[in-house]
């Protein structure tokens with residue numbers, strides 16, 4: 001069999017697979033963007049304030065505990081530690 005022909009077939013397959021992947025990625029991205037736009041809770045990245053350090057963080061990255069927002073689990077733990085009644 002002709003080596004050039006084999007190379008052409010392999011190249012064609014790679015191109016086809018690449019195009020398919022690219023289209024899948026584009027469809028996935030579009031779907032994601034539409035989902036974010038249609039979700040009323042997102043509001044394009046809502047910011048919340050950490051109860052412990054007062055730093056503003058995106059709601060998606062923040063932690064919620066006992067009705068309060070925290071930037072990290074460390075600050076949540078420290079806040080909950082402070083809230084503990086003294087013995």
Ligand SMILES: [Zn+2]
Nearest residue numbers: 050053071075
């Ligand atoms: Zn914090």
